Amino acid sequence: MPRKASRSIAVVDEHPVAVVPVSERRLSFGGKWAYAPAPESVPVKIAPRYELFVGGKMVAPKSGKYFPSLNPANEKQLAEVALGNAADVAAAVSAARKAFAKWSKLPGRERGKYLYRIARIVQEKARELAIVETMDGGKPIKESRDFDLPQVAAHFFYHAGWADKLDYAFPGRKAAPVGVCGQIIPWNFPLLMAAWKLAPALACGNTVVLKPAETTSVSAMHLAEILREAELPDGVVNIVTGAGETGRALVEHADVDKLAFTGSTDVGKLLAKSVAATKKRLTLELGGKAAHLIFEDAPIDQAVEGIINGIFFNQGHVCCAGSRLLVQEGVFAKVLRKLSDRIKTLRVGDPMDKNTDIGAINSKPQLEKIRELVQAGVAEGGELIQTRCALPAKGYWFPPSLITGVTASHRVAQEEIFGPVLSVMTFRTPEEAIERANNTPYGLSAGVWTDKGSKIFKMVSKLRAGVVWANTYNKFDPTSPFGGYKESGFGREGGVHGLLPYVRLES
């Protein structure tokens, strides 16, 4: 029985999307799934409407306009979100500038206390926040709960530790804050991207105007409540929701000292052009098309699990997703058979079910983009291997897919799909593997599976990617810098390297 919902409370066990296991081995008894759904049942308050967060207050947008934020698993409106315009951005920048005067002078150990407090409150509310993230973005609850939220807290904890130790991060230099930072984030890891941006900026004494992605702004507004609860001084963080135009107003605002952007390469290029003739600092974390390499000497079963995680984690909505699989010819047939068997066991369906492996695609346009690229892959001669499964009638879904017979010139091998689709190719020698892996405009990440340490060192030194995982994939830690080469952007986030964009080093 669904629980009764009050007007401002969405009760999370009222979600009509059926869990649909992909496996053909699934049995159905009298129209009921043999498989028992296990929905997350913690109640969470989701307001019908979210305002802007400016100068420590929730304020209505100057235009009076709001836009819907949908749950992509059922296409229902989850809430409506304020549409910030240039005047709202100006008010937020002005609040950040005012707050900077005091915040930048606060001793590091005091700034650190706020960050520790934020980290602890995030931990306390992690289960609710995970639900908000899943309902607004479509990712499986087990990923929001076991990956995103622990990482969000870890980023605040880690940077809290740096706040009073910047002298040790940059020995012999004085690290002064840069000023007001405009930060623009995407929809694939909404809270985590906010944490990646806010934590180093605040630790170094800067103030911020954050612009979340338009399809996933709700969790950012829950974070705003946490910042208030942590008693972060007014204006140190401001959040202006809206779409591309709102982001553009932030990029073009003359009183922003530093811009940090995570998103597509196309928009990243616009930002680079826009700031070219200004004194603004810029870091760009952009798209990727990672090569994932399996050598004949690799532990094949582990490698296959790594490949599955590398591409299907978060429905493939991951900038570092291992979307180009390169298999050494001698093990190609074996790897393909194991991959084809394994994707049949992945469960696609209700993101709120704790057993779901692949949730909803974040938005309709993203689903259309995935479909278009898969159709192009088939039209160009690729063979599509896809599990047959009944998908829920409502919502945005795409089953886990492999495309074989792909060549380097095919669109699926070149363009970022940002979905649960793996292009499979082969290679003969390590040299050929390196050449094929680097044959992309991107350079964010790569993965290598081999039993030989010497081969790992050789590959890592030759692969033009910011992060290379060996015999594992998708491992993240706030102490480790992350970022790209070439069209994947510049600048690093995480580790000491991630502090650099937020400080002015003086001798």
Ligand code: NAD
């Ligand atoms: P996007 O570029 O469309 O949007 C990203 C953000 O930029 C959103 O908040 C959007 O509203 C805003 N924006 C759009 N147009 C703008 C403009 N003209 N000026 C200023 N802001 C603007 O990207 P997306 O679809 O939200 O995210 C997916 C992309 O992000 C993928 O390409 C993915 O690889 C990339 N990504 C990269 C990393 C990384 O660390 N390198 C991490 C996550 C996502």
